[in-house]
Amino acid sequence: MISIKNLHASIGEKEILRGINLEIKAGEIHAVMGPNGSGKSTLASVLAGRTDYEVTQGEVIFNGKNLLDLSPEDRAREGLFLAFQYPVEIPGVSNINFLKTAVNEIRAYKGQEDMPAKDFLALVKEKQKLVELDGKLANRSVNEGFSGGEKKRNEIFQMAMLNPKLAILDETDSGLDIDALRIVASGVNALKSKDNAYIVITHYQRLLDYIVPDFVHILYNGKIVKSGGKELALELEAKGYDEIKEKFESLES
């Protein structure tokens, strides 16, 4: 699905990703954990194509294509989805109009005709249920005045509508109460299939109780310093990041 090799990225003079290697196959869920400032969100942003970051080395192959050569919109059209940590409010653009434009631009990229309005509305109805999103929210401006939980549910709703191959959930659990967390996780689980994959970025084990990963990677100081199965997350939860910090700081100095 995606193959990340020796990925380095900087913002200004500061190097944040310092050689990431990650291989993800269809059907897998990978959790990326790590302390604040370790580069988790940078990884998500670089993959989605945010231009604030400069990729200085490495390559990313996504379904046979060189991802880093693609514009952000083409990455999305190829099937990459980023659930934002901080979804952006867009006053005046209705959720429905936004999604219709997105769905149809992706279809146009694939050489397909616009989705008939009736099918589109049926799809909206079906996918809204998945994240228990109120129908009224669909007609409101994108994320405007949404609570934190509604914004995150809206991200998962958009994911459901666009049906990506690879979804990156960037701290989707932050700011969620336990009920919202459960709704978001069950949405993700319902959408999981043998044909798609997930990168779940999180600080906490909590989300991983609901979205069970096949692999857990610990990102520290711009590198993946440890990988393992789902038990690694539990271990981290019990011990914290201090042990890892100490070990790698002494190693680097």
Add this chain to the structure above:
Amino acid sequence: MIAEKTNTAQVIIDKISSTSSKVNFIDNDKLSKALLYLENKGIPTNKHEEYKYCNVDGIFKKEFKNIEQKLNSVTDINKYKLNNALTIVVVNGNYSEKLSDKLILKGLHLNAFSNLDNDGKNLIGTLANVESDAFVALNTAFCGDGFHLKIADNEQLQMPIHILYVSSASAESLVNPRNIIELGKNSEATIIEEQINIGDSKVFTNFLSEKFIGENAKLNSYTFQNEGNNGYSVNTNNITLGRYAKYDNTTITLSGTLVRNNHQVVLAAQNCEAHLNGFFSTKSNQLVDNHTLMDHQMPNCESNELYKGIVNDKSTGVFNGKIFVRRDAQKTNAYQSSKNILLSDDATINTKPQLEIYADDVKCSHGTSTGKIDEAAVFYLNARGIGRESAKKLLLNAFAQEVINKIEVEELKEKILNLFENEL
């Protein structure tokens, strides 16, 4: 500031005087005052405080060096009509009975200025003081045969009135359209004023409207300016409101090389209310300047202003919003907001709120923001597969619609939205 006087006004006076006959519906005293003011003060340059960002003198000198007054007659305006409105047509400043619809609605009275009785003639210039502004003076001195429209007391017009100001010339020309609109007490009307230039030459339109909104009357007013590159205009609107009266205006400017709007509302009685909304979109070297004045003279009145602009290329947008709260105008609520998007590094926005408050128990606020297109929003849309151009369109449309959606005449709203979207 003492404004430097140039000879532009004299040049205009000489040229226009030689081609037009004397205005016979404005009394001599006013006419000579107007000419005198114009000769003394001249056409404002950017040294003039009120025209700091709108150097009309400079534009006249550059773009109207050879005013020839070659005005065309106009025979067909059907394609500009709205389906569901009564059309009043003014061609090059003169009311055209021939092109206008028969005003079959009850309670509606229209007279060309030249047909007015003395009472009617005396109304001309009661709100627009010839000694207040060079363009009021210029219009007064060379006023076209405009019209007086009256909506009788207690009449609620069931159909909008669409006033089409058509200009057409085959050489540089200056036209001075003018009207008076009176709403009797308890009456209600929707009036659309649209300006178009259908000739192949530059026309400078110096428009003036005086509107009297009687007690408990309501005027929904829309101004649509789309004169293209040959359009240059200064538009003065003087409005006065009676007790419990309501005035709503939405001004949309989609084209015109120069568009200066002087919109002055006097809240002259208790419990009246005025809303001014504006949206403009400028390109190339266009200049759109919205100057508003809300003059709160009496207690318990409310005013609200929202002006938004999108400026591209080397164009300029100006918003100057003055709010007077006079000593007697206690319990005034007055709000003002100006928001702008710059689409190019060479585009300019000048925005200036001016609040002068002499009463102590009032609520007044103003806000202004100018920025580029929200790149965080663009990226968010990109990340959902929406390309950069579509993302920009979505965002600019949303920005504009906050104002355009205030238009309650569906046909007009659709027309403006389509024109705006096609320009994006």
